[in-house]
């Protein structure tokens with residue numbers, strides 16, 4: 001008999017948190033979320049959605065107007081400035097612009113929080129060097145930040161944040177100032193921080209690629225509210241809120257829309273159908289038998305399949321060619337298999353329409 005796994009305890013918890021600034025601007029409006037120990041939680045949203053304020057509420061730099069923020073079960077507001085100090089040491093911060101001391105060496109930057117925490121010189125140095133080795137910067141301790149690339153600077157930023165062995169790492173757009181390749185390297189490092197050191201990570205970003213590459217769970221914020229949240233694969237595969245769907249489209253091969261769809265229609269006079277590829281959903285399996293059964297030919301015209309959290313996800317758009325009734329039957333069969341209904345045929349063209357990913361088509365409420 002197997003013992004059911006005990007759910008990880010919450011490291012960060014927001015309960016109905018509202019933050020209103022003097023002048024009436026409401027940056028965070030009734031947000032509740034839970035970041036379980038050992039997980040990576042992403043908050044995604046456009047500029048002004050309230051992400052930075054949310055992070056500042058978690059590290060105690062802002063106090064909620066109402067509601068509560070708990071770190072490992074302790075309500076930050078109840079601690080007072082004195083009580084907050086040791087709790088802040090359990091939090092590491094990683095910033096978009098790295099925020100390193102330019103006048104200190106790499107080693108000096110990593111030593112700083114350790115000396116502040118009261119470690120003696122030898123212990124601090126050993127810890128700093130160990131942490132620099134973990135982030136792949138052994139031998140760089142004597143260099144200055146301006147002698148490093150952006151990716152190396154962020155590694156120093158991460159080493160500095162990790163040096164005091166925090167329980168939770170808060171990442172504020174940690175990769176937004178980096179090119180795509182360096183972003184990938186920093187995300188891989190943060191994954192190691194989570195998996196090998198067991199550090200819980202709460203990150204804010206406006207890039208769905210970051211969520212896709214790193215997070216276990218995600219919350220989508222808009223106008224201070226969480227409009228959708230859930231397991232990353234589920235949110236990618238079946239986004240329910242239009243804002244989420246738009247974020248997902250930015251990171252995936254999704255059903256073509258707008259001018260792209262018009263161009264595809266011009267190039268491909270046959271019927272266009274988009275087949276979602278979702279782990280466990282039958283649409284792709286239905287494709288070959290339907291085409292064979294109805295004697296319909298096809299061409300791939302758009303899309304592709306990638307991976308989210310190690311599971312396949314994407315969509316492919318096909319042009320179906322053949323007898324009108326046979327093409328119609330294939331399109332209907334695919335729509336049935338993917339749980340979608342075909343969009344109405346575009347007027348004035350040969351019955352061209354696109355079945356859209358079911359989940360994108362269904363705008364819904366908060367999960």
Ligand SMILES: Nc1ncnc2c1ncn2[C@@H]1O[C@H](COP(=O)(O)OP(=O)(O)OP(=O)(O)O)[C@@H](O)[C@H]1O
Pocket residue numbers: 021022023025026027045046047048049050051052053054
């Ligand atoms: N100190 C402040 N005083 C007044 N209004 C503020 C303050 N800080 C943030 N706001 C407002 O709260 C809202 C949310 O801002 P916040 O910076 O948290 O959003 P964000 O999602 O992090 O955006 P960005 O990515 O641009 O930083 C904005 O309308 C902003 O103008």
